[in-house]
Amino acid sequence: MVTAVITQRRRWAGLATVLVLGSAGCGGDDDVAAPVTYSATVAGVVQAADAFLATLDDEQKKQVLLDFSLDNATAWSNLPCGSSCRPGIQLGDLDTEELAAAKAVLKTAMGTAEGSGSDRVDKIRLADDHLGELQGSDSGGMPSGGMGGPGGSDSGYSAGTYFLAFLGTPSTNGDWQLHFGGHHLAVNLTYKAGKVAGAAPFFVGVEPTSWTGTDGVSYAPLDDMKKAMLAMTTSLSTAEQAKAKLSQTYSDVLVGPGEDGQFPKTKQGLAVSTLTAEQQKLVLAAVEPWVRNADDSTAAALLKTHESELDKTYIAWSGTTGLTKHADYVRVDGPSVWVEFVCQDGVVIRNQIHYHTVYRDHTRDYGGEFTFS
């Protein structure tokens, strides 16, 4: 179960599985926020989606409810390109009630492990706020090396520049997709006949890799991913590392946005089947943070699948194994799972690296709805 804070409305009274946990907002007060939960099931996601839609006017609904088409599904990017490269309604255009309902959808649909799921989404959006603040300030406080990138305070770096769409109509028996993203983030959760048919593609990146917010809190939202990859590669012997090393250089992920279905035909690197049981556990643990973008039940099922396919899975790296320099790169490629993690020079903070990562599934991207040649 997940908890969400949304404004209590009478029209939700008929939603049997909505549990009102707090007393605020009850007793006829329509405008006081109250925490509610939806069950972490497809039915719960549909209820959360319907509740979100109920907060919107007709024009807004048109922005959210779109066709489950190839064009819409594949319209995502790692870039801060706003609505020019992704469909949906912009979070920054929503009022408090609408935004809370939108966040409830994500919280219900995504994993609950600390640092995963919607928690990671929240932090990636905070990273964008941080970038926006850096670009809006003078460079006096910046580390040496300065800033670059698409300049100025209108660069589009902001927690509000993220977009939510439902491709197809949310239902417990039809085919539809939850499509959410913005700079350094693309979430694609596909539902078919009441089941989660795919939790990929999932792109997540972050710049800077860590920072302290104005709230004094330290953030490093992809640190668990980096550590999981490092645990895997550092468990290898010298000979195993040599076998896993790719001869070519990767300055970005290979199967990123616009590269749907474009997987290498031949797997490269080191066969996981040659590793010890302990090492194989580390391979599975390395992909787990990405898989956990899905709800907990779906993630568990996907991890079982990926575990059962470890004997046909390969790991590979390029650059250095430290994941500290531009073009340091690591990959896990199985019959289903595909995860890439790459370090890249900063775009805004030029003297630091930042991370790009992508989780794909050879057969379950977009729930297997589309065929790519």
Place this chain on the structure above:
Amino acid sequence: MIVALLTALLIGAPPAAAHPVPGSTVLLDLHATSVTAELRLPVQELTAASGVDPRDAAAVRGYLRAHLRPTTIGGRPWRVRIGAPRSAGGEQPGTGPFPVLVVTAGLTPPPGADVRHFHLGYDAIVHQVVTHLAVVSVRDAGTTTTAGIIATDNATMRVRPLTLRAGGPGAGRAMGLAARAARSVTPA
């Protein structure tokens, strides 16, 4: 959108969105009996791909000589003269400013061969940096058009070769390849 991005790559203007890793550009000027190629190579990516010191002009020229090998459609090699590299600045959509090397090369076909239809034989940087792109354009009679993008084909992990066919039926295929490659740098 693709055309806008490619144009932006060529002229260095930053539109709202693009790939944050600098790409190369190859601008081909078609003359009556020869072709001039202006290569703009991001220094960091060039160094990663070649291992050469970008200040070592001889080494840079030697590297490019090995990665610019145009031929006729029948496979006969063109003569290639690599000019002296010069340093410049570059900026592409979303990258911020970055250093580039600009190198001009003279390409001369065998006598009687078509200067408007040939295999470019170019894979500098792309042969090593899998995620690198080289945008190739043609300036012909004062008009510049995109001929294609040279990039790695993910499926085979090999660089897709580019055949130039200025103004001919091959141009459409070249643009098709460009469109596919550009999806990685262009919002859908």
